[in-house]
Amino acid sequence: MSVQKDVDNYEDQINKLAKAVAFSVNIVHSGESDAAKDNMPFFVNKDKFKLNPDGTIESLGEDEIDASNIGVNSAILDNVMNIKAGAGDNPGENDGKRALAIAKLRNTLFKIQNINLSQIDRERFIEDLTGGLVENKDLGVYTLESNLNGMTIDNYFKDTVDTLGIQENEARRIIGNQEKLLSNFEERRTSISGVSMDEEMANLIQFQHAYGANAKIISTVDELLDVVVNGLKR
Known part of the structure; x- marks a missing residue:
């Protein structure tokens, strides 16, 4: 039960990371805090996302993004010109300012550890876990400010x-100690109730020699009695 709890905890942490990446990139890519107004999200739930032939989105599924289903929008995979790389709202603009703003998210602080996986959307993400959605005057795009109580995605x-590695080393140490303890218990049990083949063989040889010696004594006594009885007759 303890191991399963740890596994579930790590799954939650990775799912929080996936949501943080998806929400932050989509927000800067679109400049929208409302997912319903984003007609070209970069990251989507590949199991839920549906794009109609006319280019409208039938089902976004962004709120249900996790590490198992996060994927790049199929419309972007089919045509990279749909990426909003420039400062303008139109895809295909190539000044690269929006792409630079997305790249800067790597150094932005988010309260990823506080993400509620069951109750999170873009607006809550911006309000509760970031420093707000503000306009970057230098780049001319909206980007996310750092939350001083958060951490970067990399960290x-x-x-x-690192925590997983520490737990793994601790688990290996505990296993080693338990194996040594079990081995000691086995040795103690064997010393009390176990059978040693070498010891039993030595005992058999000892009993064999004792039997041979007794037989020799009996044979000698028999000879002595024979001498005495027959001698008296004569």
């Missing part, structure tokens, strides 16, 4: 992996 992932 969050690194902390998760």
Whole structure:
């Protein structure tokens, strides 16, 4: 039960990371805090996302994104010109300012550890877990401010992996100690109730020699009695 609880905890942490990546990139990519107004999200729930032939979105499924279903929008995979890389609202603009703003998210602090997996959307993500959606005057795009109580995406992932490594080393140490303890118990039990083949063979040889010696004594006594009885007759 303890191991399963740890596994579930790590799954939750990775799912929080996936949501943080999806929400932050989609927000900057679209400049929208409302997912319903985003007609070209970058990351989607690949199991839920549906795009109609006319380009409208039938089902976004962004709120249900986790590590098992996160994927890049199929419309972007089919045509990279749908990526909003420029400062303008139109896809295909190539000044790269919005792409640079997305790249800067790597150093932005988010309260990823406080994400509620069952109750989270873009607006709550912005309000509760970031420093707000503000306009970057230099780039001319809306981007996310850091939350001083948060951590970067890289550091969050690194902390998760480091914690897993520490737990693995601790588990290996406990297993080693338990194996030594079990071995000691086995040796003690064997010393009390076990059978040693070498010891039993030595006992058999000892009993064999004792039997042979007794037989020799009996044979000698028999000879002595024979001498006495027959001698008296004569």
